[in-house]
Amino acid sequence: MSETGQKEVHGFQTEVKQLLQLMIHSLYSNKEIFLRELVSNAADAADKLRFRALSDADLYEGDGELRVRVSADKENNTITISDNGIGMTRDDVIEHLGTIAKSGTAEFFSKLSGDQAADSQLIGQFGVGFYSAFIVADKVTVRTRIAGGAASDGVQWTSAGEGDFTVEGIEKAGRGTDIILHLKEDEAEFLDDWRLKSIVTKYSDHISVSVEMLTPEVAEVPESEGPDGEKIPAVPAKPAEWQACNKATALWTREKSELNDDEYKEFYKHVSHDFSDPLLWAHNKVEGKTEYTSLLYIPSKAPFDMYNREKQHGLKLYVQRVFIMDDAEQFMPTYLRFVKGLLDSNDLPLNVSREILQDNKVTQAIRKGCTKRVLTMLERLGKNDKEKYQTFWDEFGQVLKEGPAEDMTHKEQIAKLLRFASTHENNATQNVSLAEYVERMKEGQDKIYFVVADSFEAAKNSPHLEVFRKKGIEVLLLSDRIDEWLISHLTEFDGKQLQSVARGGLNLGDMEDEEAKEAQEKLEQEFDSVVTRIKEALGDKVKDVRLSQRLTDSPACIVTDEQDMSSQMMKLMQSVGQPVPESKPIFEINGEHDLVRHVADEQDDEQFKQWTEVLFEQAMLAERGSLQDPASFVSRLNKLMLSLTK
Structure with missing residues (x-):
């Protein structure tokens, strides 16, 4: 129960102050939306009462005709929006009219740029509701009483939209809420009944609750005589009446x-x-x-x-x-x-x-x-x-990518909706569908190839793409944080397996010509002893070392075994505090690269080991973006560079 006359002063939540200032300036060009927002809130209050009254008809207090009323008072320079809906208690008023009860408000304000046009879009997404009243008013008074309460449970809220607001108990006979806008001096246009009605018709015609305005009062006109002596009948006086100005049909x-x-x-x-x-x-x-x-x-x-x-x-x-x-x-x-x-x-x-x-x-x-x-x-x-x-x-692609993991029933239909960047377009725009990729597949290609990286640039420049570029094979470039999770649940499309270019041994099948196969076999024989020597130098840091078929320009790369967790999935799990199972990478070297041949010719075992570890750590850095011991890598690299100057 509110104690009549008891007045309290409260400070606005910090976010409310910020929102009021931004909103008043950013939304001023579309200021008529204040009426749409306030009428919408009033209609919601009526809907909530209708629902609550299903289990307690006494809440109607003998008046089951729910409505919203809009009126202007030119003499006092005010507009009043009234409803006979659910109403509010004192605690409701303080909570709903003094705070923004939304999670993520800090993120919202961090995205504001100071550009009014851009910020107005963001503010619109946030939903300003009641606070839109301050676009046209320099003071707002709210008088409300909860349905089913006593007249003495009335509450009045008043604010000039600056640092604070006052709340006091009042007597209010009827349930519901009256919002009284004390208009700014230059907002007189909204005192015109026709203007208000046109806004209601424009924005609120669809609301199922009747939105009413007063019809003008008609004065009595007595019977009179026309210029030719004919009688003109009297027109009876007609008081002002509340009439609906919307269709009031859902x-x-x-x-x-x-x-x-x-x-x-x-x-x-x-x-x-x-x-x-x-x-x-x-x-x-x-x-x-x-x-x-x-x-x-x-x-x-x-x-x-x-x-x-x-x-x-x-x-x-x-x-x-x-x-x-x-x-x-x-x-x-x-x-x-x-x-x-x-x-x-x-x-x-x-x-x-x-x-x-x-x-x-x-x-x-x-x-x-x-x-x-x-x-x-x-x-x-x-x-x-x-x-x-x-x-x-x-706008919504990253959310839709959650679908294949969540909805097995519609996985195929969701897959058709997905879009990716690819080497075919060679830009960051995600506009390639899986169906378009399949249409462009080369003769003999039976897999959909993709690479996952921390960014588009990292994906586009991945060393794993080198042989695919050489052969003109399209690869999807995945760089959204959720992509690794998506791919773990979307393993095929249209009968074609999705294959990471950074995982397992590379087998291009029918796309590999005999000449290339023979050259690879010859190179493997030539580097057999070098591969063994590198394995010994790296020891238990790697699962295996082998001659690469996927590299044409880079000296080395890291590959994940088919059964192991990918680098991107490990990062994803670490970022949410999940334990990551230990796994060792496969180290691939490019036997045709000058640097690899230089290392292969190194006779000094210690120098060979240093060069091998630098190549390995470079590959780790390119694949995972970080090293466990970057200082050792820098020290080792410096020593090798100095040795070359002697």
Whole structure:
């Protein structure tokens, strides 16, 4: 219970102060969105009351007609947005209007650049909601009372949007929330009823709750006589009345033929709190064993906290058009967590909980249907509009790469959606599909070749690619952190095995000509004793030493045995604190390289050992990006360079 008249002053959370300043300046060119955000919040409050009242009808307090009302007061220079929804307690007010209760806020602010146009997009992804009021107001007053509470439970929140806000107890007869905006001097345009109505119609036509505005009061006009003596009937007085200025029909319940793109786009902004238009969407009504309506959107921009596993994701869930919950994650796999939208089921109970959803057969059927719908939507986009699909991939590709490990059922369909950089394009853009790679495979090629590295540059310049470049064989260049994890679960495509060029012995099969095979055999005989000598010099540092078939320009390289963990997987496990099993690399030398021939001719055993270790450590550095003892490597290299000057 709030004590009437008790006033407290609170400081804003630091992030709120930052957001207010950035938002007021960055979003000023699109300032009318304040009304969209506040009406959307009010509609959500009505939805939440409708759900809570399913188990406690007394919360309606005798008034079950849920609504949002917008009014302007020119005399006092204010706009009021009122709802008779769930309302807030004193603790709710302090928590929701004084803090940004989102994980990843520090990351969000670190990405702000100071460029207003760019920052406005990021702020839009963050979702400004209530704080958008300060775009047009220099002071905001919130009067609220929780549904089912007493009149004395009312709370008033007031702030000028600077360092602090005040909270005090008030008497409030009706439930719900009134937000009173004290407009800045230069925002008088929003006091015009026609302007407000046009904004509501533009942004909030789809909201299922009635958004009402007052019609003008009509004064009584007495009966009169016209110029020719005819009687003009009297016009009775008509008081101002609240009238709905939106359709107040849930958009997803309407037929697709009735809806246009603009309506779909505005509804997306309502459910996602994103400022950008969606990239594409799918609106479907499913009938049969399971009946539900889905409206699924692919955003055009990734949210700043997409990789935060603690962030809630999912779809809005309605049951028979009654709002049940936000972020119902059970209906969409984690690798599709970027999908926004809603589901309206006819088969789930109104009192459904997250626990019931987890193991519910209806949930599983809807999840399967929605997953297939999204993957099919993306597959069509990839075929019909490559430029638009590239936009999607650049934003969400790394998340989609989680799919083959998570969803065995749809692994083949997901594989068709993947895009990679490759030696065919020779740039960092990931725009090569596995299907395109297979189409370009050389005669006699039966594998899809790839290399994984820490960066695109490291992948592109990997010594393992040298023989593939010489023979014109395309290799996929993988440099995203998740790529090694992806490849461990995606072992083939279209009947073709995926093969790392840095793993195991190289066998190009039918692509290797007889002349090259004979030359390799001759070289192996020539270097047989050198290979044995190198093995002795390196001892237990390596699993094996052999003459390379993959090198043409580099003197040596490191290769991972087929049964061992790759270098990239070891780094991935180490980065998350997991123990890494010990494994030794295979050391390959290029018998045609001048440096290797120089080492082979070295008769002094100590000098030979020093040269061998330098070659080995260079190869380790090129493959893994670091050495366990870099100081020893530098010292050894310096001694060898000095010996050459004598």
